[in-house]
Amino acid sequence: MTAFRKSCKLCDRDVERVDYKNADLLRRYITDRGKILPRRATGACSRHQHQLSTAIKRARFLALIPYIEGYRG
Amino acid sequence: MREYETVYIFQPTLESEEIEAKLESYHQRLLGDDAEITAVEHWGRRQLAYEIAGQANGYYVVAQFRTEPSRLQPFESALKMDEAVLRHLVVLSEGESPVLPSLRGEDEEDEDDDRDDRDEDEED
Numbered sequence: 571m572t573a574f575r576k577s578c579k580l581c582d583r584d585v586e587r588v589d590y591k592n593a594d595l596l597r598r599y600i601t602d603r604g605k606i607l608p609r610r611a612t613g614a615c616s617r618h619q620h621q622l623s624t625a626i627k628r629a630r631f632l633a634l635i636p637y638i639e640g641y642r643g
Numbered sequence: 644m645r646e647y648e649t650v651y652i653f654q655p656t657l658e659s660e661e662i663e664a665k666l667e668s669y670h671q672r673l674l675g676d677d678a679e680i681t682a683v684e685h686w687g688r689r690q691l692a693y694e695i696a697g698q699a700n701g702y703y704v705v706a707q708f709r710t711e712p713s714r715l716q717p718f719e720s721a722l723k724m725d726e727a728v729l730r731h732l733v734v735l736s737e738g739e740s741p742v743l744p745s746l747r748g749e750d751e752e753d754e755d756d757d758r759d760d761r762d763e764d765e766e767d
Binding site: 633 | 737
């Protein structure tokens with residue numbers, strides 16, 4: 571599990587709005603199986619964690635990122 | 644009048660003229676009064692993260708527009724009826740860029756900073 575992080579990376583970078591189209595960014599906030607990482611692992615603040623959650627779900631719907639990575643069946 | 648953003652995923656087998664024609668006819672349904680299409684961005688053929696309707700690829704188009712909420716319902720039902728549209732999403736626009744993120748040329752330095760941060764954290 572990722573070590574303790576003091577500040578939200580998205581806040582540090584002044585991200586106003588997490589874009590659901592930015593799959594490369596979102597991939598850093600999901601596990602290698604495709605699950606959304608919990609806040610304790612991402613270090614994201616409340617506002618950005620909520621935005622991430624919504625963005626990841628939209629990106630899944632648009633097949634930009636998988637619902638489940640490596641699922642065959 | 645509200646700002647919206649739509650992502651279309653078309654069948655990858657369509658010709659570009661067919662896609663243009665379809666976009667034109669869909670967008671026609673949104674227009675009227677002060678409505679305006681503010682951006683149409685073709686991402687082109689991309690691999691889907693999972694198969695949709697037996698397709699492994701899709702042709703992505705992002706459009707941003709300003710229209711009356713009442714116009715969305717007929718717009719969306721037309722999209723649902725069209726089998727050439729694998730999937731579509733309509734959301735309120737939050738001022739995101741319609742351009743394909745990997746082409747935006749956002750500062751790569753930030754990415755490196757992140758990695759440095761992580762290393763420091765793990766040492767703690």
